[in-house]
Amino acid sequence: YAAGNNTPALTPASTTSNSKTYTLAASTTYHISVTGGLSYVCYQLSVSFSAPLITSTKKAESDIKTEQPAAEKLNASVFPNPHRGIFNLVIDSPEEGNAVIQMIAADGKMIVNRNVTLRKGKGNIVEFNNMQQNILFYRIIMNNKTVTGKIIGPN
Numbered sequence: 100y101a102a103g104n105n106t107p108a109l110t111p112a113s114t115t116s117n118s119k120t121y122t123l124a125a126s127t128t129y130h131i132s133v134t135g136g137l138s139y140v141c142y143q144l145s146v147s148f149s150a151p152l153i154t155s156t157k158k159a160e161s162d163i164k165t166e167q168p169a170a171e172k173l174n175a176s177v178f179p180n181p182h183r184g185i186f187n188l189v190i191d192s193p194e195e196g197n198a199v200i201q202m203i204a205a206d207g208k209m210i211v212n213r214n215v216t217l218r219k220g221k222g223n224i225v226e227f228n229n230m231q232q233n234i235l236f237y238r239i240i241m242n243n244k245t246v247t248g249k250i251i252g253p254n
Contacts, residue, residue: 173198173244175237181251188225190239190246192217198241200225202250205234217241 111119174191188200195218202211210232217223233254239246 173239173241173246175239175246175248177237177248177250181253182230183253184231185226185228186230186250188227188237188239189221190217190223190225191221192219192223192241193244194242195219196241198239201238201240202227202230203236203238204232205236210235 110121112122113120171193172191173193176189177186178189179186190198192198196216198215198217200211200213200215201209204210210230211227213225215223215225230250231253233252235250235252237248237250
């Protein structure tokens with residue numbers, strides 16, 4: 100939404116049953132508003148952008164540092180969070196292969212240590228049932244990449 104205006108400033112560039120993609124203009128400020136009653140539905144906002152890589156001819160090539168592109172990172176999210184004993188861990192993987200998912204209780208006790216095979220890309224979904232702990236921490240390890248997060252339980 101444009102500042103001070105409740106009329107949507109954008110229309111989706113693409114829409115699926117689970118997401119909407121918008122194309123934003125450069126050098127513009129946007130505001131996000133979620134309205135409605137209290138809900139256990141969780142929303143995820145992802146903002147990504149591409150910018151030209153700027154290099155300098157004054158530095159040696161080995162001195163130029165670039166951030167690892169998002170496609171090369173291991174990412175994860177949980178839904179619903181908070182949950183009622185059942186939730187899905189959604190993993191975006193930079194490569195295909197085996198990974199270890201660990202669920203750790205707030206007291207440090209290992210609850211789950213599961214081996215999974217991930218596909219490259221978005222949308223690897225791993226379901227968990229009968230998880231009654233109030234607070235859980237997850238750790239996903241794949242080769243030299245690790246991602247962690249917190250899950251709120253039913254109590």
